[in-house]
Amino acid sequence: QVHLVESGGGLVQPGGSRVLSCAISGGIGRYNAVAWYRQAPGKQRELVAMIFNTGPTHYADGVKGRFTASTDSDLNTVFLQMDSLKPEDTAVYYCNARGDGSNDWGQGTQVTVSS
Numbered sequence: 001q002v003h004l005v006e007s008g009g010g011l012v013q014p015g016g017s018r019v020l021s022c023a024i025s026g027g028i029g030r031y032n033a034v035a036w037y038r039q040a041p042g043k044q045r046e047l048v049a050m051i052f053n054t055g056p057t058h059y060a061d062g063v064k065g066r067f068t069a070s071t072d073s074d075l076n077t078v079f080l081q082m083d084s085l086k087p088e089d090t091a092v093y094y095c096n097a098r099g100d101g102s103n104d105w106g107q108g109t110q111v112t113v114s115s
Contacts, residue, residue: 002026002104004095009109016085016113022078022095022106028071032099036069036080038091039108045094049080053099062088085113 008020020036028034035050049069050058057069068081078095090113095106 002097002102004097004104004106006093006095006106006109009093009111011112011114012085013115014085014087014113017081017083018085018111020080020082020093020095020109020111022080024076024078024095024097024104026104027076028073028078028097030100031097031102033097034071034078035096035098036078037094037096038089038111039094040088040091043091048093051078082111085111087113089113 003025005023006020008018012018033050033052036048037045038048039045048060048063049067051069051071066084070079092108092110094108097104
C-alpha cells in the first residue's frame with residue numbers, strides 16, 4: 001500500500017517562506033504526475049501546482065512566481081517551496097500522486113500565514 005506523508009507545515013509570518021515535503025513510500029516513478037492541492041476553511045480544495053513526468057510544471061495563477069514545486073526521485077519526495085507567503089495562502093496543503101489507475105492522497109499539513 002502506498003503512503004503519502006506531508007510535513008513542513010506550521011505558522012509563518014506574512015512575507016515569509018516555508019518548504020513542504022511529501023514522502024511517497026511506493027516511489028515517485030510509478031506515477032504520471034504529482035501535485036500539491038490546498039483547502040482553506042469553507043472553500044473547495046484547489047490545485048496549487050502539478051508536476052508531470054513530461055512537460056512543464058503547472059501552477060495556479062495565485063501562486064505563480066512565489067511557489068516552486070519539485071521532486072527528488074532518489075528520495076521519492078515532492079517539495080513545495082513557498083515564498084512571499086500571504087494570509088490568503090493559509091490552508092491545509094495536500095500531496096497527490098496519480099497514474100496507472102492510482103490517485104493517492106496524503107493526510108495534509110496545515111500552513112497558517114499570520115502575524
